[in-house]
Amino acid sequence: MASRDIVQYRSPGRRLLSILTVVFLAAYLVWTILPLFIMFVSSFKDLLAAFQLPEVGDWLSIGVFFDFKPTAKHYVDLFVDNNFGTYLVNSIVAAGGSAVVSVVLGSMAAYALSRIEFRGKKDLFFWIISTRMAPVVAVMVPLYAIFRGVGLVGTLPGLILAYTTFNLPFAIWMLKGFFDNVPYAIEEAAMCDGCTRFQAFRAILPLVAPGVGAFLVLCVLFAWNDFLFASIIGSGGAKTLPPATRELVQPQNIQWGKIMAAGVVTTIPMMFLGLLIRRYLVAGLTMGAVRE
Amino acid sequence: MASVTIANVWKYYGKTSAVRDLNLNCNDGEFLCVLGPSGCGKSSTLRMLAGLEHISAGDILFGERRINDIPPKDRDIAMVFENYALYPHKTVYGNIANSLRLRGMSKADIQQRVQKAARMLEIDHLLDRRPGELSGGQKQRTAIGRAIVREPRLFLFDEPIAHLDAKLRAHMRVELKLMQRDLRTTMIYVTHDQLEALSMADRVAVMHEGVLQQFGPPQEVYHRPANRWVAGFVGEPPMNFLDCDLAEEGGDLCVRHPNFTTPLLPEQAQIMQAKGGGRGVTLGIRPDEIALAAEPGLHAFSGQVMITEPLGGDLLVDVILEGSKVLVKAKPNYRGGRGEVCHLTFDRERWHLFDREDGQAYF
Numbered sequence A: 001m002a003s004r005d006i007v008q009y010r011s012p013g014r015r016l017l018s019i020l021t022v023v024f025l026a027a028y029l030v031w032t033i034l035p036l037f038i039m040f041v042s043s044f045k046d047l048l049a050a051f052q053l054p055e056v057g058d059w060l061s062i063g064v065f066f067d068f069k070p071t072a073k074h075y076v077d078l079f080v081d082n083n084f085g086t087y088l089v090n091s092i093v094a095a096g097g098s099a100v101v102s103v104v105l106g107s108m109a110a111y112a113l114s115r116i117e118f119r120g121k122k123d124l125f126f127w128i129i130s131t132r133m134a135p136v137v138a139v140m141v142p143l144y145a146i147f148r149g150v151g152l153v154g155t156l157p158g159l160i161l162a163y164t165t166f167n168l169p170f171a172i173w174m175l176k177g178f179f180d181n182v183p184y185a186i187e188e189a190a191m192c193d194g195c196t197r198f199q200a201f202r203a204i205l206p207l208v209a210p211g212v213g214a215f216l217v218l219c220v221l222f223a224w225n226d227f228l229f230a231s232i233i234g235s236g237g238a239k240t241l242p243p244a245t246r247e248l249v250q251p252q253n254i255q256w257g258k259i260m261a262a263g264v265v266t267t268i269p270m271m272f273l274g275l276l277i278r279r280y281l282v283a284g285l286t287m288g289a290v291r292e
Numbered sequence B: 001m002a003s004v005t006i007a008n009v010w011k012y013y014g015k016t017s018a019v020r021d022l023n024l025n026c027n028d029g030e031f032l033c034v035l036g037p038s039g040c041g042k043s044s045t046l047r048m049l050a051g052l053e054h055i056s057a058g059d060i061l062f063g064e065r066r067i068n069d070i071p072p073k074d075r076d077i078a079m080v081f082e083n084y085a086l087y088p089h090k091t092v093y094g095n096i097a098n099s100l101r102l103r104g105m106s107k108a109d110i111q112q113r114v115q116k117a118a119r120m121l122e123i124d125h126l127l128d129r130r131p132g133e134l135s136g137g138q139k140q141r142t143a144i145g146r147a148i149v150r151e152p153r154l155f156l157f158d159e160p161i162a163h164l165d166a167k168l169r170a171h172m173r174v175e176l177k178l179m180q181r182d183l184r185t186t187m188i189y190v191t192h193d194q195l196e197a198l199s200m201a202d203r204v205a206v207m208h209e210g211v212l213q214q215f216g217p218p219q220e221v222y223h224r225p226a227n228r229w230v231a232g233f234v235g236e237p238p239m240n241f242l243d244c245d246l247a248e249e250g251g252d253l254c255v256r257h258p259n260f261t262t263p264l265l266p267e268q269a270q271i272m273q274a275k276g277g278g279r280g281v282t283l284g285i286r287p288d289e290i291a292l293a294a295e296p297g298l299h300a301f302s303g304q305v306m307i308t309e310p311l312g313g314d315l316l317v318d319v320i321l322e323g324s325k326v327l328v329k330a331k332p333n334y335r336g337g338r339g340e341v342c343h344l345t346f347d348r349e350r351w352h353l354f355d356r357e358d359g360q361a362y363f
């Protein structure tokens, strides 16, 4: 059995390449992390301190940026005055709910599409992904009309349904590829072991865990960061974090401190999700199952 | 435990037929080998027995019960797959224990049974590994372990030891045969290796291109092949075939070849007279049923040594006849060299005549 180590041989070219790689990665890190860092630091400053910045190019007085008394005032305000607790819960329910519904339905549909031959399968499969081809804005108005007609506007189930509409085709497409890579023999062995078809499906689910994990993240991210659906379908009873943050921008008074704090509140759960899901994202899980 | 009846079974994949009108029966507790070359429909047959493949036509019965429409889990079979089909995310222990867990067996019982099976297969030191960390032979033994921990009505083994090295294969042949004799579980065993089939089976079913060629005990398949194809497939080194005529000579019915004219034994002559002799025949004789000598003798004829292949205990000699060639298994002390003349005698008790057109055996 081959090990997963990559064999490398030294050469001057490779040395140069590795130096360049490190330089590039360092630059990339600054580029991506710095805004988050500023957001994080600023959320603990009061309004005056937040705007105490050194002149452009004056790197020596960078200390001004760090010279402040930390305050949790913005966070307290967010949760006490602005109801962010509710919005956070709404966001979690909407994103998590649609992800779970999409994964459950999507994996079953993908399994069926991967394993069973039936007439019109190709057409059905194409139709499923074609629902994602129109831009979201194009279907927003009719969707709104429909949702209003059945009383789903401003409710969490409505929001979950809306996200699922967009996530499900994606789930089916992505997971079908993963199921296609699982050898039939494994579930056949499971059925000989005494599993029903459904139990056999569950038995091979661990083998598509990387796909499910990756999809869960994408699905949650889509819903979590969504602004359009949230502000139109969710407006009223199901306000989530992005539209709530948007409301902190008022014509006479842009509440920077709170906005920064809201940014942090919105970002942190996704970071934890990333850490949590990471261990499922190991590819090559079917290695060694069957003889190729 | 159960007997198995396969009655007029066909298997189509789209338009191609993989199994054609197959009739087999396997008695309770019997070890049945399905033998044939790659692509002859062995796996298809086995998969229909397991319920993994739809039966295109015909019936399969376990005992008296028609099982065509019964799902695999209710057939009470255990199958070993050609390509192992282990659960990659489970350890060897988990793989073997899975079917027992599904049956709701107690932890202690499972532990005990898995240990027993693992010891027998000599994988008890590997129980904590995952399939990705096993060698091919270890995987295959894990797959066998998964089947034998259960006590099913029927074992279905699809070339279970084909990928092991020769030594381990010989060991496993004995182990599997012993295991089957101990458990007395009906076994249907698919293989393309005639040695496995002949050494393990109570009865062998030889298949070729989806059609059953012969079905009988190993001795019968070996010594009384039903047709030329079976004769050529079973036996190592393979049987020699020589195109011959039948001719009357001195009152005896003889097999005539440019190199020799040898009379048939009386009972063989009777068979040929009854079955419309005079047509073209093919003579079949195994390499070890030809005697090789330096001096001529009764019914002996001459040929020329082309090459000798010493195989340790045996010596294979390729002998050139007129327009053809035969392979002879000689004593290792035979000293003939390339180009020398040698004298051959057929063991007439053991030779076979086949119809040249349809290949059916006369005897």
Ligand SMILES: Nc1ncnc2c1ncn2[C@@H]1O[C@H](COP(=O)(O)OP(=O)(O)OP(=O)(O)O)[C@@H](O)[C@H]1O
Residues within 6 Å of the ligand: B013, B016, B017, B018, B036, B037, B038, B039, B040, B041, B042, B043, B044, B045, B082, B192
């Ligand atoms: N799913 C399938 N679709 C189409 N044809 C198939 C399928 N499975 C098998 N066949 C064909 O049916 C025939 C018999 O296949 P089968 O797998 O039973 O052969 P086998 O005797 O087990 O061969 P091997 O020793 O190589 O495993 C082959 O010609 C094969 O090409």
Ligand SMILES: [Mg+2]
Residues within 6 Å of the ligand: B042, B043, B044, B082, B158
């Ligand atoms: Mg096969």
